[in-house]
Amino acid sequence: MSSQSGLQITVIGAGHGGKAMAADLAARGYAVRLYNRTYENIEVIAIRGGIEITFEDGRRDIGYLRCVTSDIAEAIAGAQLIMVVVPASAHRDIALACAPHLKNGQVIVLNPGRTGGAFEFRQVLREANCTANVTIAEAETFLFASRSEGPAEAHIFRRKNTLPLAALPATQTETVLSLVQEVYPQFITARNVLYTSLNNMGAIFHPALTLLNAGWIEATGGDFEFYIDGVTPSIGRILERLDRERVTVATAMGVRAQSAQEWLARAYSAHGDTLHEAIHANPGYRGITAPRTLRHRYIFEDVPYSLVPIAELGRRFGVDVVGMEAMIQLACILHGTDYRHRGRTLKRMGLEGLSLTEITRLVETGEDESSQP
C-alpha cells in the first residue's frame, strides 16, 4: 500500500507507541519524520533508515522514514500533521520546544491527551507567545496496543475500531478529522475536548488498581493478572465510586461522560451487573499482568495528568471527589512527591478563574476572556 497524497507527517516521540505509528504510516507510503528528544534512543533507526514492523495479522514490513532527528525545527518543518505520541508529562516540554517553529495551518494531535492535554498545550503556546495559527486536538486514548522489542522494531497487537478525537476549539474538529482520517479512518468526532478529557478511563483504573494492589505488586514483581486477579468485588466497588465521581464532574460541566461499564460494553462488548463483573467479562483483560514495580506510569503519569485535573475540575465545580483525592494523596506518599502541585492544575490548563460558561465557550469556539476585545 502506498500513499499518493503527499501528506507530510511528523511523529513526536519514539517510545512503543511512537515507533509503531511512525513505522505503520511509513510502511503505507506516507512521508514520515520521527522526532525524539534523546538522540541515542533513535540512533539505530537513523542508521537503518527505518523501523521493522510486524502487524496484527503477522505481516512484516519496514517503514522507511524521511528523517529521524532530535532537532524539533527539522522535525516539524513543513509537516501538515504532527502526531504527538509521548507521555502526558512531556506535553509541556514538547509544546515549549515546538512553539518557536510552528507555522500557520499545522495540526497537532495528542495521542492521547490524557486529561487536559489540549488545554495545557494551548496554554504553553500562549505563554511562549506563539502566534502561529495552529490547531491542537486530542485523542481519547491511543490507537494501538503496541510494543517495541528492539531499538528499530515495532509490533502492533491490536488496533481500536473507533477512537474519539476533538480539536480545541471544537469548530476545528472536522478540519482535523479530514486530515487524520486519511491515515486513520478509526478517528471519529468527539463533541469537544471536555469529552475526550473526561472519558479518560485510565484515570479510574490505573492508579486505584495499582495502589490497592501495591503490596502484591511489590512483593511478587507484579506476578498476577492485573484486571482479573487485581479487580476483586471490593476493588470493583471502589472503582465504581471513583468512576461515579468522574462522571459527576463531567455532568457538572454539562458533559455526558460514559461510565466505565458503558465504555466496557461499547468498546469490548463486556457486560455485567457490576463493574467487577464487566471487567471479568472482558477477554481483552486476560493475560495482562500487573506492573512489575510501583514506579510505573499508572501512578506517575495517570495521577498527575488524569486524576489531578479531573479532581481539580471537580473541586472547581462543586463535586465531591474525595475518593480521587484519597488516591492522589496515597500516590503522593508512595512516591514522596506532590502530584497535586506537579500535575495538571487549572492554572497549567489555562482554566484558572474561568467560569463554566467561559470554559464551554473556549472548548466550543475558542473564545475566552483574554481573546475578547
Next chain:
Amino acid sequence: MSSQSGLQITVIGAGHGGKAMAADLAARGYAVRLYNRTYENIEVIAIRGGIEITFEDGRRDIGYLRCVTSDIAEAIAGAQLIMVVVPASAHRDIALACAPHLKNGQVIVLNPGRTGGAFEFRQVLREANCTANVTIAEAETFLFASRSEGPAEAHIFRRKNTLPLAALPATQTETVLSLVQEVYPQFITARNVLYTSLNNMGAIFHPALTLLNAGWIEATGGDFEFYIDGVTPSIGRILERLDRERVTVATAMGVRAQSAQEWLARAYSAHGDTLHEAIHANPGYRGITAPRTLRHRYIFEDVPYSLVPIAELGRRFGVDVVGMEAMIQLACILHGTDYRHRGRTLKRMGLEGLSLTEITRLVETGEDESSQP
C-alpha cells in the same frame, strides 16, 4: 496457684480475649464473673461452669467461673475490678449498660481502649447521669495473644512482658495499678490516657496494610504473610509516613509518643534502619497470615476507633494528617459507610471545644470546664 485475696473480678466480653482472661484468672483462684451480651455465645460455658484453657507452656487447666451471665447488673454487682475485653465499637454500649449499676469505688479497665476509649466511656457515663464514683482506665493493647477454638475453650500463645496502663485522670493510675498488678504484674504506669491512646500501633499498621493489600487479600482469601509479604519497602514507607503523622499529633499535644520503630525495638527487640527492615526483623510477625476478608476488624474497628480519633485530634491541633485521612476515606468507600461520622469524634470523646490546656488538665487531674464551679 490459688488466690486468697478475695478480689472480685468481672470480665466483660466472651470473645477470644475475654474467654482467655476469664479462664486464666479463674484457674488461678480468683472469683470471676463473665458477662456477654449474647447469651447463646456463653451458654456452653454456663452449662459446663467454666472454660478449658491451655497456656503458653502447654499446661492445661479449667477456670471455673462464679457466674456466667448476660445480665449486666448481676455481672458487675460487687466487682472491684471490671475488665472490659470487647471491640472498641462496643465500649459505648457497655458503658450505657453499666451506667445504672455502677457503685462507688469500682475500677473499669478497657483492654485495650484503642484511641480515646477512656474518654468515650467517661463521656457516656456522664451523659447517662451516672453519679457513682468509679475509675476508668485503659490499657495500651491487649495482654495476650490468644485464640478460642471452641465455645468453652481458650488458648494463650504469648503474654506481653509489660503493658502500659493509665487511668482517667492520671491521679488514679496508681490506685488502679495496685489492684490490677495483683492479678497481672505486667501492667505498668503510662503517664496518662493520651499516652495509651496515641501509642496505638494498630492504628498505623492494621488499616494501611489491609487497604494497600486489599486486592491480594480478597483474591487469595488472605493467603500470604501479612507483615512479611504485605510490608514491602514502599508499603513500609507509607507506614512510616502515617506513623510520623501519629507521633506529630502526640507532640502537638505535649505527648512524647513512641515511633513504630522504637516500639518494635522495645517490645520485640526488632531493629532496622527503616520500618520495613524492623518489621522484617521481628520473628513474632512470621507466620501471621493476612485477614481472610476485607470485612475485618483491622478496618471496621481500627479505622473508626483508632485512626479517626487520632486524625480528629490532629485536625483540632493543626497537624497535617492527610495520610490518615486518605486511609479513612478509602475505608469509608470500601465498606460503604462513613467511619468519620460513626467513629470516635471529639464530641463522642467529650473533648469538643476543649483547649489543649483543658484536655491536659482533664487527663491529669480530672478537672474540666464543666466540673469547674
